[in-house]
Amino acid sequence: MRVELPENDQSGGVLPLEDAAATALALTELVEVRRDTPTRWRILPRRNRIGAVRVGELEVVVRPKAAFASVMFMLGYARDPGYLPWEVDGFVEDDLWSAVGETLARLAERGLMQGVLQGYVTRDDALGVLRGRVRAADQAARRPGALLPLEVTYDEYEPDIAENRILRAALNRMMLVPRLPRRVHSRLGHLSGRLDGVSPLVPGAPLPAWRRTRMNLRYQPALQLAEVVLRSVGLSSTVGGMPVASFVVDMATVFEDFATTALRESLFRLSPRGRTVAQHQAWADEGERVRIKPDIVHFAGRQPRIVFDAKYKLGSEDGGYPTSDVYQMHAYCTALGLRRGYLVYAGSRAEGAGASTHRILNTEIDVVQWPLDVRAVPAELLDQIDVLAIDAGQYP
Template sequence: MPSEIVLDELQTAAEAVELDREVAATLRDTGLVSVLPAHGGLWTVLPAGRVGAVQIGDLLVRVVPKEKVGLSRLLFLLGYAINPGFRPDDVVGEEKDDLFAALGESLTRHCERALDRGALNGYVHVEEALRTVRGRIRVGDQMTRRPGMLLPLEVAYDDFTVDIPENRILRAAVRLMMQVPRLSEGVRERLAHVDSKLEGVSALRFGAPLPAWTESRLNERYGPALRLAEIILRNMSAEAGLGQQVVASFVVNMATVFENFVTTALREALDKYPGETRGQYEAYLDEPELGYGKINQVKMYVDIVHSVNRVPAIVFDAKYKAASDSGTYPNADHYQMLAYCTALNVPRAWLVYAGSGEKRKRRISNTAVSIMEFPVDVSQHPEALLERVQTLADQAFGEFTQRKGPQRFTPWPAGKTGGVL
């Protein structure tokens, strides 16, 4: 059995390899790759539309992104999609081939910096039953739960404690990372030291929603560590597998990652212009049938729509696809955009592709619709990547205003967004 299998995200063929049946089944269950039986008891392992790494005992399987996106770029895309405040230096770690080692090193560094002055304390609202009065008595709960009883008392109070959401997230990520088998002893010892600094912090139940936290001046030093910890908790798992072996995986769908990143980045880039930007915009391709309303209509969810005066003005669609050797993209994408433009009565749509190249305009025959192909190279430095998205937003809104002619923009009643008169 090989010790490492490395695949390209777009790879369509690979040599059959020898695997234990149990290992093959476990590898298939991770969703990172497809595992199919081949001749002679061998197995064919191919990408399954995701990237990342899986460690099963002594076997490491890696699927690398098509643009050779390094760890810091991948984590930046993941982090920025969740939090636009995500900064490029939040994910500056060791750019190694071993993703788990790089994640472990990066998390350790950020946690050590965050806890350099000790664990953060904060106020937590607590409701419990006590034999003495603390805070205020919850009269309603006391009468409902203990009618006629004087003790214990149902009370509520704010406790100044180390057991706050920020520390719970850090400790959960540290303990999860400590289960990964490919970490060096040095990193494992440093993680154990970080964990000891979080003594008294309660554990998060596996699979439970992460507790909410709000960035502030008080927890500013925790920011980079928290953002990386959330990525690890959302995308990585480590659990007992075959016998005494630990199965560790970090698996992400790059198409979803790219779509989420473009949606968030465009929303931020268009924020300075009048209007509102929404992802997964609900629309209908056809008119409602008489007597049926919207029940039988063809529903569509457009990736990104920027509306002005609550009317769709600009349409975007993010595609994580590779161009052909001639530099063209699948024609189905253009059919889809033509349908969006027709249904939303928008004359121009923007196809945002993950790749290098120049913008291209395609005028659709016998229509007033134009489709703009706009590549965004995800292998760029994060700052250059965000600048590219800002260029896209500026050009898209600039062309919209040119079509509409000189107009006077006024704020919407809500205040932040605006419209045209």
């Protein structure tokens, strides 16, 4: 059985569920689960959460405003501005599991096209010959008076590096998702096989650290998504043994992170000498007791020039937005000494809604409410960000 609900739906749906399945659904934190009758449960999407959960034969999908492919793009781009729009182009079906699996397979294939990445791995071992350096303290503690074997530490050039461990773990995690399309499952399995011999990650342990280098450049888009998969795709089972798979995303966080990264990149192209700061901390009062933290502030030298705040909200059908947001941006502009600030929204319910500017009475401050159409394909979404950055850059 498949149930689809729109994001932030207030009515939800009523389903006949066993208690174990209802508990498993609630634990994924995608939906709230409330008993409606002794055998039926009402499910309601949690605020700004989207994703999919499979519990046994039941699948619950909470659909975002954007297509799932666009959500995958925003997730990837927020972590890596080199993540390209065409990485998610061409999906035949708008299904979350297919979008995640297909994107991971595409990026992994691209990363492995030139072969499996190798690197130096530090090994501790007991050997009959000297290799690397002797760990004198361990030699004395474990083999007092013995000449061989030697407790040594050496570097081995091999594929068992953090990048391959993360990538293979993500491929294997996706393969365990119930009822994943066969073609996607097959591609993931083939890619995992190419990493045969790479050691598995320890369940529950932090992901191994890796850093961006010229050597792993081709792996980087795949690694960004692999980390998302390992942190977001949950696999478990109910008390009765039903398999549970979940992929849950907080769209408010995704939208804010995407808008911050995309604006930073766009503003840098317009003003390479400027710098864009996320979550900039400042004070609203002279006594420095009231802290403010706008999402994005662009500086020229030490002087703030532009302020943005990302809001994962839809405007009303008449094109309006909450007035409290305007008060907030007015405070930001006043504290930062700016005459213009931008509230960036995830769309509007009004047909053809565009930017609207509000001049605050008895001041020279303009607050601009700027909707982005998150339903647009990724390339068009980035174009919208560019238009916003150009508009903001016109004002001193």
